[in-house]
Amino acid sequence: MSEPEEKLQGEQRDSTKKKKKEKRSGKKKKKEKKEQEEEQQVEEDESECVVLRGIFKLGKKSHDVLLTRTRLTWTPITPETPTGEACVVQPGVVLLQDVYAVKVKRRRAIGQQSGGAVLGVALFCCKKRGKRLEEDTLHLHNASSEHTHTWYNTLKELLAGFSSRPRYLKVFINPSSHKKEAVHIYRDHVAPLFKMADVRTDITVTERKGHALSVMKECKLDEYDGVVCVGGDGSVAELCHAVVLRAQLDADSPEKPVKPVLPLGIIPAGSTDVVSCSVHGVRDPVTAALHIVLGHLQQVDMCSFSSLGQLVRFGFSAMFGFGGRSLALAEKKRWMPSSRRREYALVKTLARLRPEDCQLSFLPVKISKKNLFEQRDQTQDQESEGEESWTTNQGLYLSISIMSIPCLSPHTPQGLAPNTRLANGSAALIAVGNTSRSEFVKHLKRYSSSSGQDYFEPLLQDQLYSKKKEQPKDEVKQTDRTMRQSSFCLSPGRCCPLLEFHGATVETAVNFQFLLRGDTCRVSGEDPPPGADWLVGGGE
């Protein structure tokens, strides 16, 4: 046999072997999937077994009430019709995952603190209305004390099985936020829900900027199940930085960001609350508190910002040029009411609008224009295809922003960065080129409209960029998205060193707010050019 023929036969053998191997692995995968499905089915069947069944009055009618491990259902008991026809009624249902407290109802006289005749049980649950969560109560009446206590104890036991729900929280309240209402918001809307859900709290009312960070650096964290921030974006920024920094210090990992052990809950009490709006979809302290007591967790992409290899801060966003300057000015005018402060800073910065000569380097996510708009409704990751290579742009820019979350707020209904997601491992780079003041004002105005920006106007470059690098595959798997890296660097002007950014996804609670606001970071060396202020985590 000639050499090429031998080679051909060898190749054929190899390909048949390969096919057989693939077939075998395919069968194995199918078998595993089937086994998993069967296990899941058994689990579902078990959870749907009736744990308790009894009669309670709901309103004025008697109902047949069934309790399984996952839900409580009730059907009205109707007398048989003379013709014997069964009347079909849809049962009412409440999922136990939405129930945050259960109490025994008693009849008490005014001023009576304890005792009283048993009336039944009350289930406190949350009801979804759009993106808002609202409190709701289900009253099950039965005057038998034994019957009521059996149901109460069983319900308590089932609720205790939700392991992600917090039992003890470290709460930070910034009394100076927005209209100085944070303490009232906590006392009126949040504390009653925590009390009802038997969540204990250790409260610190902050006395100055940096107070929360210093407490977080020192306090013993193992006894808590989470940290809660009641305040605006600046407070959230401080606490997010504190939580991640603390995780890094505890793990003795000065180089790499570490996934924090504790989730962070955010109760919005500021003037814009972009992180809370982005995470919850609404700015509402009750929704936020209900997410916390129900133990809802949401991963959120966070960035580490560094200059010359030195960590500046952890945060969600950074702004340079117009955005950075106006936010820095607004921070200086804290004594003004927040809406006036915002307007003043915008007008003043617009009056002195000037471009910066910058060199931008970034790793773009390769998605088509069509996909960019399609993925507004998707939560899936945008994966970059093919070879990844740094793109470098040199030119004059009026404003440059990096945002790892959409930055929604009542003032920007579509968000400052509508094309990024909370936890997709990428961030938006929004660079506004040099243009006239009137064009730039038009661009700013479009943020406040509900249809948002046209992201393909020549003025604007909106890029999603991500990079999963320096991560061996198994490590990525192990840490479950925590280390997806995004990279971006900017060298403003000629004399400034680079500001680098690396993105990491960190698991957080819903309400996990990562906004590092209010900190103006000079990234240059000795002599910064005017306007080299970065506002890390700008929110307004």
Ligand SMILES: Nc1ncnc2c1ncn2[C@@H]1O[C@H](COP(=O)(O)OP(=O)(O)OP(=O)(O)O)[C@@H](O)[C@H]1O
């Ligand atoms: N007792 C305090 N007095 C003054 N400043 C404080 C105090 N406690 C915290 N701070 C600081 O106040 C800054 C601003 O607070 P925060 O962001 O909560 O309010 P806000 O600016 O009114 O809200 P928003 O950011 O949504 O506009 C934060 O940087 C925080 O560190």
